[in-house]
Amino acid sequence: MAEPQRVPPPAPEAFVSIAGLSLTYGAPGQVLVNALQDIDIAIDKGQFVSLIGPSGCGKSTLLRIIGDLLSPSTGKVLIGGSEPREARLDREIGFVFQDSALLEWRRIRENIALPLELRGTPKAERERKAEELIQLVGLDGFQKAWPRQLSGGMRQRAAIARALSTNPRILLLDEPFGALDQITRDRLNMELARIHEVTGVTVVLVTHSIREAVLLSDRIVVLTPRPGRISRFIDVDLPRPRGLEVRNDERFDDLVRLGNRELEKGYM
Amino acid sequence: MSDTVQKLLRPNGFVDLAWPPVAAFIAIVILWEGLIAVFEIPVYILPSPASIWLAITTNPGPLFGHAGITLYEAVAGFIIGSLMGAVLGTVFAYSKIIARGLLPYVIAANTIPVVAVAPIIIIWFGHGIGSKIAVTAFLSFFPLALNMMKGLQSYDRTIMDVFHIAAANGPQRFFKMRLPSALPYVFVGLKLNVTFSVIGAIVAEFVQADKGLGFVIMTSYRTLAMPRLWAAMLMSALIGIAFFALIALLERIFVPWHASAQDNR
Ligand SMILES: Nc1ncnc2c1ncn2[C@@H]1O[C@H](COP(=O)(O)OP(=O)(O)O)[C@@H](O)[C@H]1O
């Protein structure tokens, strides 16, 4: 198998295309932080892409630009041919944060149905969809629970279900499992892989863990800090569907080693 | 045994929770009655429980009438003051510039003793019940204004992002995010106001009134009718307790998800 190669700039027909993107934080007169510089990424429909890099390298910033929570200083993002703002207003973006950000005053089912409620979907339809998602993420029996009665892992399941409620075309996750213990994390990794497989949604995952990235992704984007740039793309050619046992695979170890070597450059 | 009775009797049921204060109450009344008999304490120093009971039960109509007036003033002032406070708190939460301009004066006004401001309000609003309600509303205004503002600002920034991603509009953000996250603070303010509203009504009646428990306390004091004074004092306490219990019940209904409502379930 050939070593993964640096990939050329995005083809215009890609589902998500990020071109010439940079972002500098700070108002005039303040200290300027050049968080992202010259970012070009192309993502195909249904692809699972991970962003990885040391903390402060701009992973969250990049994800927030794709999700229209931030505007870039220069460059352009297109999602299915639309600007992030249009895609967001069409409810084509799902976003999961490290903090589950559930509404403590709503039961789990009403939390999951929140984006539908905000869109004005009729109640019966909302409940049908929420029930379907509860089954999908494995929260059956917790429809009527309050968020504070759930463990961290279950709260993230609910947050993922909520993000999927409007059938988004792209799912963005910012270190969603960063605060969970290893076993819960493994389990949720498998859930996410299964959700990706059955829904066919395009996924961009921010993670600290190279092993998580290799386990789940079709492609890994390694970023280096100050300013945040792409140092390389790693294409993960492990067969799908993957179970946790893929981690015993020699190829898995090769890819992890490759990723680690690339990451270490960012820490120098 | 019926379900309800079982519920009342089980550990942490009503009986389990209620018997210690009830026992203490009976013990205090007996001790009180006994001390007065043994030491021959004069009634103007400390009336006996029996004499207070008599002051309440002989010709109870007028006394309960006065209590009703005070209750009415307290509740009306509580509602008006809390509503106005909630509105101003909301304005403050949404407009930084208005908050920065007015907040110092609101905090300063909050420190004015009610006894100093009551005569002024009574001059403005006249000698009827209206002026007592106005004094009570004045006291109930500040706690809710400040807690409403704090509450509306306390929403989680990530939840704000969730609403942004879901393309929520302004009213949706207010009613489905900021207001629900403010409710625990609102109830802190409302509980303070319960106490303040009873105080406000009685203080206003001290200044000028011809009815209400404050009026009863003042006239009993002038004639040294101490059992009647104690009766009025205890009734004002009961009004405060019942009012507080009502607000605590509303808190359980409207904020069932919050820790303060769940832990003592
Ligand atoms: N709101 C902000 N204002 C100024 N600087 C910021 C802001 N948010 C992030 N930064 C800076 O931008 C860089 C990238 O941050 P971030 O995207 O959060 O990194 P990561 O998610 O990879 O840890 C960091 O140096 C961080 O300090």
Ligand SMILES: [Mg+2]
């Ligand atoms: Mg981050």
